[in-house]
Amino acid sequence: MIADTATSAHSAPPASPASAHAPAPRVVPARYWGQWIAAVVLLVFVLGFVGLIASSKNVQWSAIPRYLFDPTILDGIRLTLVFTVLSMLISTVAGVVLATLRMAHNPVLSGFSHLYIWFFRGTPLLVQIIFWFNIQLFIPSLGIGSFHVETNTLISAFTAALLALSLNEAAYMAEIVRGGLLAVDKGQAEAATALGYTPFQTLTRIVLPQALRVIVPPVGNQTISMLKTTSLVSVVAAQDLLTRVQNIYATNFLIIELLLVASIWYLVMTTVASLLQSWLERRLGQSVSEPPLVMRLMRNLMSAVGSKG
Amino acid sequence: MSDILNLQSPASLGPSTFPGSDRPMVEAHGVRKTFGSLEVLSGIDMTVSRGEVACILGPSGSGKSTFLRCINHLEKLSAGRILVDGELIGYREKNGRLHEMKKPQLALQRREIGMVFQRFNLFPHLTVLGNIIQAPMLIRGEKREGAVRRAHALLDMVDLRQKADAYPQQLSGGQQQRVAIARALAMNPKLMLFDEPTSALDPELVGEVLAVMKRLANEGMTMIVVTHEMGFAREVADRVIFMDGGVVVEEGPPAEVLDRPRHERTRTFLRRVR
Numbered sequence: 001m002i003a004d005t006a007t008s009a010h011s012a013p014p015a016s017p018a019s020a021h022a023p024a025p026r027v028v029p030a031r032y033w034g035q036w037i038a039a040v041v042l043l044v045f046v047l048g049f050v051g052l053i054a055s056s057k058n059v060q061w062s063a064i065p066r067y068l069f070d071p072t073i074l075d076g077i078r079l080t081l082v083f084t085v086l087s088m089l090i091s092t093v094a095g096v097v098l099a100t101l102r103m104a105h106n107p108v109l110s111g112f113s114h115l116y117i118w119f120f121r122g123t124p125l126l127v128q129i130i131f132w133f134n135i136q137l138f139i140p141s142l143g144i145g146s147f148h149v150e151t152n153t154l155i156s157a158f159t160a161a162l163l164a165l166s167l168n169e170a171a172y173m174a175e176i177v178r179g180g181l182l183a184v185d186k187g188q189a190e191a192a193t194a195l196g197y198t199p200f201q202t203l204t205r206i207v208l209p210q211a212l213r214v215i216v217p218p219v220g221n222q223t224i225s226m227l228k229t230t231s232l233v234s235v236v237a238a239q240d241l242l243t244r245v246q247n248i249y250a251t252n253f254l255i256i257e258l259l260l261v262a263s264i265w266y267l268v269m270t271t272v273a274s275l276l277q278s279w280l281e282r283r284l285g286q287s288v289s290e291p292p293l294v295m296r297l298m299r300n301l302m303s304a305v306g307s308k309g
Numbered sequence: 310m311s312d313i314l315n316l317q318s319p320a321s322l323g324p325s326t327f328p329g330s331d332r333p334m335v336e337a338h339g340v341r342k343t344f345g346s347l348e349v350l351s352g353i354d355m356t357v358s359r360g361e362v363a364c365i366l367g368p369s370g371s372g373k374s375t376f377l378r379c380i381n382h383l384e385k386l387s388a389g390r391i392l393v394d395g396e397l398i399g400y401r402e403k404n405g406r407l408h409e410m411k412k413p414q415l416a417l418q419r420r421e422i423g424m425v426f427q428r429f430n431l432f433p434h435l436t437v438l439g440n441i442i443q444a445p446m447l448i449r450g451e452k453r454e455g456a457v458r459r460a461h462a463l464l465d466m467v468d469l470r471q472k473a474d475a476y477p478q479q480l481s482g483g484q485q486q487r488v489a490i491a492r493a494l495a496m497n498p499k500l501m502l503f504d505e506p507t508s509a510l511d512p513e514l515v516g517e518v519l520a521v522m523k524r525l526a527n528e529g530m531t532m533i534v535v536t537h538e539m540g541f542a543r544e545v546a547d548r549v550i551f552m553d554g555g556v557v558v559e560e561g562p563p564a565e566v567l568d569r570p571r572h573e574r575t576r577t578f579l580r581r582v583r
């Protein structure tokens with residue numbers, strides 16, 4: 001069709017100025033029939049699968065709304081959020097420390113950081129969670145002098161889970177922070193050094209605030225992924241959302257129904273987190289006339305700290 | 310303006326009215342620097358007096374930047390010693406031995422030496438004002454009001470009084486470099502080092518930066534300036550130092566070195582830059 005107009009235009013005599021004003025030939029958009037066929041096939045399969053599940057006699061659909069706002073479930077959500085927020089906070093601080101150690105001149109310090117990252121990224125988180133939960137096998141009690149505490153009472157399921165999540169995440173965070181630090185122009189640290197900043201002042205006042213621009217987006221991704229990763233702590237019954245769901249279906253056997261309830265909540269949490277993240281990244285991106293949000297946040301924070309000190 | 314700069318010995322008072330003021334500001338003795346097997350500085354001896362403006366010229370790769378960076382110990386010397394205002398830089402002499410200083414101690418020495426870089430290196434996350442007041446507040450522990458007042462005076466001096474709240478990326482190169490000069494001056498340095506401060510600038514912006522530097526020189530600041538600006542060297546420098554291959558080839562008043570160079574290498578270089 002397009003080819004038709006093209007050939008006719010080709011065989012026509014050279015256009016005179018008058019014919020330039022003639023109505024333009026109708027353009028017929030190209031249609032990709034193959035893609036349409038694939039789309040229909042896909043739709044049939046998806047609808048069929050959903051229909052199969054929806055029409056199943058073995059799923060009590062009415063149980064889902066009944067459990068969606070169950071106080072136990074809501075409390076589980078609270079714990080999942082607590083695990084996510086706390087482990088992200090702890091691992092960010094630990095990640096900054098590990099990243100600076102990694103860049104230290106002392107081979108023992110940088111070697112430790114290297115080894116840490118290698119170990120915690122190279123072993124399954126599930127195993128690490130179980131390990132911390134069973135730490136009393138290695139260290140039965142902690143104490144100084146006559147004061148002793150049973151490790152068992154110190155390391156509850158909650159602390160074991162939080163420890164495992166944080167220490168594991170710290171390894172990933174260290175790499176993210178290191179990438180951010182390396183992305184800052186060397187001239188910045190040099191200018192600070194020449195002004196008389198100590199290495200610590202250079203890091204905290206000059207390099208880290210600038211590294212934030214690079215660090216914030218991947219940290220957002222890690223946080224979203226952490227919302228779901230926390231479900232692994234159910235293996236030590238740490239009372240997160242998945243643990244609660246498992247506790248309930250252990251008594252009433254509504255396994256699929258309750259897993260769907262959990263999935264709905266995980267989706268809600270990750271969606272909200274994604275929206276927050278894209279909002280934050282949009283704000284980070286505007287740097288034409290206005291300094292990006294993190295920089296302004298840092299500045300306000302710094303001046304607040306500065307006016308106190 | 311000398312009260313802004315707070316120079317300990319303004320040139321107008323003459324060198325003999327202050328104790329120790331006949332002591333040179335910078336003394337370099339046999340400074341050597343090697344990177345791996347490459348010897349970049351092969352024994353530099355140099356003395357810069359209080360209030361003197363010394364311009365260093367030389368072809369690319371001759372070690373000008375490296376020497377400047379040795380003065381505030383951004384580079385560790387391989388041999389030789391540098392004294393600023395009589396104080397050994399980077400080392401402490403004890404029982405006939407030189408003990409390398411730790412970084413926080415080095416930071417104390419660097420506060421006294423201002424440096425201006427070719428690529429400005431302003432802190433992009435801070436406003437112009439923030440760039441100027443952060444070091445005095447953080448490092449010297451100055452009160453905010455005092456630091457801000459001084460920053461405004463310095464901004465006046467570099468003709469940027471309206472730009473205090475701008476961010477570096479909103480300024481032209483010439484404006485950024487003038488802020489960088491103000492930032493260095495805010496620490497009350499005894500000595501200012503300039504490493505090709507106008508080389509990264511569009512030609513029409515060079516003049517405004519040189520004007521500020523000239524003003525500073527007239528105030529009696531001791532300055533070591535690596536530059537390719539012959540006009541500035543001729544007009545402002547008390548002494549021109551020509552470096553090539555890691556040594557000082559010749560030095561003297563600008564009229565001598567620039568117009569009647571004694572060495573063939575200097576002549577070749579000057580022919581090329583003109």
Ligand SMILES: Nc1ncnc2c1ncn2[C@@H]1O[C@H](COP(=O)(O)OP(=O)(O)OP(=O)(O)O)[C@@H](O)[C@H]1O
Binds near residue numbers: 347
């Ligand atoms: N950190 C470093 N590691 C290895 N070599 C270096 C380093 N810094 C400088 N050099 C080398 O030292 C030599 C002198 O460099 P320097 O920057 O001092 O020259 P320059 O006179 O300032 O030149 P230009 O006019 O190009 O700035 C060059 O050959 C350079 O490659």
Ligand SMILES: [Mg+2]
Binds near residue numbers: 374505
């Ligand atoms: Mg150079």
